[in-house]
Amino acid sequence: MPSLEEELFPSTPGKVKIERARQLHRCFASTSTMFLWALFLIALTASYLSFQSFVDSGSRYFSASWGGIHWEKQVRNSAQIHRSGGLSVLVTGAAGFVGTHVSLALKKRGDGVVGLDNFNNYYDPSLKKARRALLKSHNVFIVEGDINDARLLAKLFDVVAFTHVMHLAAQAGVRYAMENPQSYVHSNIAGLVTLLETSKSADPQPAFVWASSSSVYGLNDKTPFSESDRTDQPASLYAATKKAGEEITHTYNHIYGLSITGLRFFTVYGPWGRPDMAYFSFTRNILQRKPITVYRGKNRVDLARDFTYIDDIVKGCVGSLDTAGKSTGSGGKKRGPAPYRIFNLGNTSPVTVPTLVSILEKHLKMKAKKNVVDMPGNGDVPFTHANISSARRELGYKPTTDLQTGLKKFVRWYLSYYGYNHGRTVN
Numbered sequence: 001m002p003s004l005e006e007e008l009f010p011s012t013p014g015k016v017k018i019e020r021a022r023q024l025h026r027c028f029a030s031t032s033t034m035f036l037w038a039l040f041l042i043a044l045t046a047s048y049l050s051f052q053s054f055v056d057s058g059s060r061y062f063s064a065s066w067g068g069i070h071w072e073k074q075v076r077n078s079a080q081i082h083r084s085g086g087l088s089v090l091v092t093g094a095a096g097f098v099g100t101h102v103s104l105a106l107k108k109r110g111d112g113v114v115g116l117d118n119f120n121n122y123y124d125p126s127l128k129k130a131r132r133a134l135l136k137s138h139n140v141f142i143v144e145g146d147i148n149d150a151r152l153l154a155k156l157f158d159v160v161a162f163t164h165v166m167h168l169a170a171q172a173g174v175r176y177a178m179e180n181p182q183s184y185v186h187s188n189i190a191g192l193v194t195l196l197e198t199s200k201s202a203d204p205q206p207a208f209v210w211a212s213s214s215s216v217y218g219l220n221d222k223t224p225f226s227e228s229d230r231t232d233q234p235a236s237l238y239a240a241t242k243k244a245g246e247e248i249t250h251t252y253n254h255i256y257g258l259s260i261t262g263l264r265f266f267t268v269y270g271p272w273g274r275p276d277m278a279y280f281s282f283t284r285n286i287l288q289r290k291p292i293t294v295y296r297g298k299n300r301v302d303l304a305r306d307f308t309y310i311d312d313i314v315k316g317c318v319g320s321l322d323t324a325g326k327s328t329g330s331g332g333k334k335r336g337p338a339p340y341r342i343f344n345l346g347n348t349s350p351v352t353v354p355t356l357v358s359i360l361e362k363h364l365k366m367k368a369k370k371n372v373v374d375m376p377g378n379g380d381v382p383f384t385h386a387n388i389s390s391a392r393r394e395l396g397y398k399p400t401t402d403l404q405t406g407l408k409k410f411v412r413w414y415l416s417y418y419g420y421n422h423g424r425t426v427n
């Protein structure tokens, strides 16, 4: 064995050469080993990350465990009809704002209702879980799953011969579409198609009623908005996906004989509402003494919405289910023409956003800290206003709650739900 001295200072030039070569070789060998290790680590990290994202997307979309005897029993019980001539309805988005209210209304009158919801975290899932608990106390079971899960949908139709689908699951929100465009494609396009595929293959085919949006009117400036007005100028990707939904459902009506009713909701508000919407977030911020941002249109014109109270919307949804003609197809084949309908469900009296704020201030007995800013180019439209004569004629739809009354009910619910009424009482 060479001594340490020999290793550091070899005694002959030949030895120097060999030793250099050895050192070079060692150095090269250790570099390539390091390189291989680095490669190995990179590959390991990459596969871990892609596995994580697979797990994440899987859990986001298909997290739920479903199936089994107990599960089927819960589905069947929930679907039981308790009145003669009652409906059996699959309500998608049942833990959502409109879905919860519609499910309750149907159940209360004796229809069979099975809910479906993926409990995603677009907004606080604990609110969705509280809605689920409310439905559970009325014997409505919500299946946890995604409308993109074709196997789950097929299983549900296997277990229950649904007469109707009330499709309310969606990626909602106009401005969020700039942050997460893919979620709109995933829910409002891909999910819709999956659900339509299942519905068209079901035997019997259900009648299909679903939530479109007032946002499909986009840049249309003819008021009030009628169903026959232009809807080819969407101002947001959200609106574009809802408009696409109207076209997609049309093809399923045309090719497979599915009975279709699309409902254009106009800024729905009320108890158990959506925290991402202005009336809700304004209430939260006013109570917490935080500023609110009020958008203003071109030339300092106030923005306005045809705010529609949830109970009125529920009546429109139930009326749509009751009047939906039958689907005509079977075995995936059309056997005759089926109805294709589209209705505005609005309130017919637009209110400006500053007026909305002052009503909230009155009910909360607190002043808002307002930041008024020009409307950013984020998909918003300056105003909405529904012509509801079609819905009135064909569904018996007649909104009865004005914004004052509706917001009072909302504020009362908000304070009781969140439990911090700051010592204030509501009129």
Ligand SMILES: O=C(O)[C@H]1O[C@H](OP(=O)(O)OP(=O)(O)OC[C@H]2O[C@@H](n3ccc(=O)[nH]c3=O)[C@H](O)[C@@H]2O)[C@H](O)[C@@H](O)[C@@H]1O
Binding pocket: 172, 173, 174, 212, 213, 214, 215, 216, 265, 266, 267, 268, 276, 277, 278, 279, 293, 294, 295, 296, 303, 304, 305, 353, 380, 382
């Ligand atoms: O009816 C519809 O079609 C749509 O109604 C709402 O969309 P939007 O009318 O924009 O409702 P909000 O987000 O509550 O906004 C209401 C008004 O408040 C304004 N706003 C919103 C947020 C904010 O911080 N400040 C503010 O001034 C908006 O510009 C808008 O004029 C829903 O969020 C959509 O899911 C639904 O499809």
